[in-house]
Amino acid sequence: MKGYKQWAAVMMSLLLGVAVSACGNQGTAESAYPSKQVEYIVPYSAGGGVDLVARAAADYLSKEWGQPIVVVNKAGGGGAVGAEYALKQAKNDGYTALAVNVSNTTMLAAGMKTPPITNEDQVYTARIGKGTLAFAVKADAPWKDFAEFSAWVRANPEQLTWTSVGPAGFSAFGVAEWLDVIGADFAKTRMIVTKGASDSVPKVAGGHAVLAVHTVGEIMPMLQAGKVKILAVSGDTRSPFLPDVPTAEEQGIQGLSVFWWTGVSFAKGTPESVIRKWEEAIAKMEKDPAFLQKLSEIQVEPAYAASEAFTKETQTETTYYLELATKKGIRK
Structure with a gap:
C-alpha cells in the first residue's frame, strides 16, 4: 500500500507539472503574438482615406511589436472583395486584419438585402479615426451658403445631380439624409456614378455634376486648388481642418x-x-504625437472606440441606415 501511495504521488506530481507547463506555453504563445508577418487588408485602392489611415497604423504597430504589419490592397465591390477575403477566406488566427470602414459595413448591410458581409461576420476590434462630411459645389456656383443651396434644391430637386460610387455608397447616404431633413424629393434628383472622390470632385469642378459629398480630406486638394467651394460640414461642431x-x-x-x-x-x-x-495597442497609438500628426496631415480626426463600444455603435448605425435606405428606396 505504501508503494502504491508513493507511485500515486509521483504520478500526480507529473500530471500537475504537465498542466502547469501547458498553461505556461499557452501564455507564452499569446504574449508572443505576433510572431510573424500580419496582413492588414485594405479593401480599397491605395491613396484613399482608409488606406492612408491603415498605413499610418501599420507603421506604428510594426515598430511597437517588432513584426511587419503589411498593408495589402484588395479593391473591388465597394469594399466587399477585400472584406470577404479577410473575414471569410483567410484563417481566423489573428494574422489577417481588416481595415474596416462605414461603407463596407453598416451602409453595405443597409443598402443591400443580401450583403456579402454583415456585422455578424466580424469582431469589431477598435475604431481609429473619423471624417467630417462636407458638401462641395463648383467654385463659382451661385449659392452663397448651404441654407440658400438647400432652399434651391427643395424647390428644384430635378435639377440636382450628385456623385456617388453607387446607390448604397457613402455619398448616397449623406445626400439621402440631407434631402430628408430639408424635405426635398430624393427620387427626383439624379445620381452620377463615379469611381470615388478622385473622380467625383473633378466632375463637380468641371460642371458635370452639381454636388459632391465626401470627407473634408477627400475634397481638400480641389478646394485648395480653388476648383470647388464647401458650403457646409455636417455635425454639431466645425471641422478642425476648416474652421x-x-x-x-x-x-x-x-x-x-x-x-x-x-x-x-x-x-x-x-x-x-x-x-x-x-x-490595447490602438488605444496607446491614439496618444502617440507622431501618429496623431499623420492623421492631421490627411484631415482625419482621431476617434478611438474600444471593441465593445465600437460594436454597439455599428449596430445602432446599421439600424438607422436601414431605415433611411428603406425610406428612400436605396435598399436593393
Whole structure:
C-alpha cells in the first residue's frame, strides 16, 4: 500500500507539472503574438482615406511589436472583395486584419438585402479615426451658403445631380439624409456614378455634376486648388481642418449625422487575446504625437472606440441606415 501511495504521488506530481507547463506555453504563445508577418487588408485602392489611415497604423504597430504589419490592397465591390477575403477566406488566427470602414459595413448591410458581409461576420476590434462630411459645389456656383443651396434644391430637386460610387455608397447616404431633413424629393434628383472622390470632385469642378459629398480630406486638394467651394460640414461642431466653414446646423439645417469612420476588425473566431492586444495597442497609438500628426496631415480626426463600444455603435448605425435606405428606396 505504501508503494502504491508513493507511485500515486509521483504520478500526480507529473500530471500537475504537465498542466502547469501547458498553461505556461499557452501564455507564452499569446504574449508572443505576433510572431510573424500580419496582413492588414485594405479593401480599397491605395491613396484613399482608409488606406492612408491603415498605413499610418501599420507603421506604428510594426515598430511597437517588432513584426511587419503589411498593408495589402484588395479593391473591388465597394469594399466587399477585400472584406470577404479577410473575414471569410483567410484563417481566423489573428494574422489577417481588416481595415474596416462605414461603407463596407453598416451602409453595405443597409443598402443591400443580401450583403456579402454583415456585422455578424466580424469582431469589431477598435475604431481609429473619423471624417467630417462636407458638401462641395463648383467654385463659382451661385449659392452663397448651404441654407440658400438647400432652399434651391427643395424647390428644384430635378435639377440636382450628385456623385456617388453607387446607390448604397457613402455619398448616397449623406445626400439621402440631407434631402430628408430639408424635405426635398430624393427620387427626383439624379445620381452620377463615379469611381470615388478622385473622380467625383473633378466632375463637380468641371460642371458635370452639381454636388459632391465626401470627407473634408477627400475634397481638400480641389478646394485648395480653388476648383470647388464647401458650403457646409455636417455635425454639431466645425471641422478642425476648416474652421471658417460653418456647419449645416449653424445654417439652420439640423439632424445631419452621417460621418465617415475607419478601424480594424477580425473574422469571427479570432482568439480573444489577439483582439485585446490590437485593442490595447490602438488605444496607446491614439496618444502617440507622431501618429496623431499623420492623421492631421490627411484631415482625419482621431476617434478611438474600444471593441465593445465600437460594436454597439455599428449596430445602432446599421439600424438607422436601414431605415433611411428603406425610406428612400436605396435598399436593393
